[in-house]
Amino acid sequence: MPRRDLDQHFEDDRPEWTSRKHAVLSRYIVPGAMKISALDRERRVHLVDGYAGPNEYGGQVMGSTAIMINAAQTAAAQGRRVTVHACEVDTSRFASLQRNLASHLESGLLRVYNKTHAEAVPEIKHAAGNAPAIIFLDPQTAAQMTLEGDLRPRVDSKLKPTERHSLTQN
Numbered sequence: 207m208p209r210r211d212l213d214q215h216f217e218d219d220r221p222e223w224t225s226r227k228h229a230v231l232s233r234y235i236v237p238g239a240m241k242i243s244a245l246d247r248e249r250r251v252h253l254v255d256g257y258a259g260p261n262e263y264g265g266q267v268m269g270s271t272a273i274m275i276n277a278a279q280t281a282a283a284q285g286r287r288v289t290v291h292a293c294e295v296d297t298s299r300f301a302s303l304q305r306n307l308a309s310h311l312e313s314g315l316l317r318v319y320n321k322t323h324a325e326a327v328p329e330i331k332h333a334a335g336n337a338p339a340i341i342f343l344d345p346q347t348a349a350q351m352t353l354e355g356d357l358r359p360r361v362d363s364k365l366k367p368t369e370r371h372s373l374t375q376n
C-alpha cells in the first residue's frame with residue numbers, strides 16, 4: 207500500500223492508529239516519568255520526543271510533544287523537575303512545532319531542536335547531565351532511524367567499558 211503524504215497526514219484529523227498511539231503514550235508517560243524520576247535524588251527527569259512532528263492534526267494542537275508537556279505538568283505538580291526536548295528535522299514542521307507550543311518554550315519547560323534526533327543527542331545529553339530520561343522515537347519509516355546515531359550513544363553511555371565491549375561482540 208503506498209504511504210500517505212506526511213503533510214496531508216498532519217492536515218487531516220488523526221486516523222485511528224495515530225489516536226491509539228497517542229492514547230498509549232498518554233497512559234504511559236505520567237507513571238513512567240514518576241517512576242523514572244524517583245531514580246534521581248533531585249527528582250529530575252527529561253522527556254525526549256525524538257521525532258516530534260508539527261504537533262498539529264486537522265488544525266488542532268495535538269501530538270506527542272503536547273502529550274509529553276501535559277505529562278510534565280502533571281508530574282511537576284507532584285514535585286518532579288521535568289524538561290521536555292523535541293527534535294524535528296523538517297523546517298516547516300519545526301516552525302509549526304514552535305508556534306503550537308510557544309508558551310512552553312517561553313516558560314523553559316520545552317527545548318526544541320531543528321535537526322535530526324541523532325544530531326541533537328549531544329546537546330540533550332549535555333542538558334540532562336546524569337538525570338534520567340525517557341526517549342520516545344516515532345519515525346515515519348524505520349529507515350529514518352539509525353542504530354549508531356539514535357540508539358547506540360545512549361546505550362553506550364549507561365554501560366561500563368566491559369559491558370560495552372561484550373555488547374558490541376554479540
Ligand SMILES: C[S@@+](CC[C@H](N)C(=O)[O-])C[C@H]1O[C@@H](n2cnc3c(N)ncnc32)[C@H](O)[C@@H]1O
Pocket residue numbers: 256257258259260261268269270271293294295296299321322323324344345346350351
Ligand atoms: C511519524 S511523524 C511524528 C509524529 C509525532 N511523533 C506525533 O505522534 O504526533 C515523524 C516526524 O519525524 C520527522 N523526522 C524524520 N526524520 C527525522 C530525524 N532523523 N530526526 C528527527 N525528526 C525526524 C518527520 O519530519 C516527521 O515530522
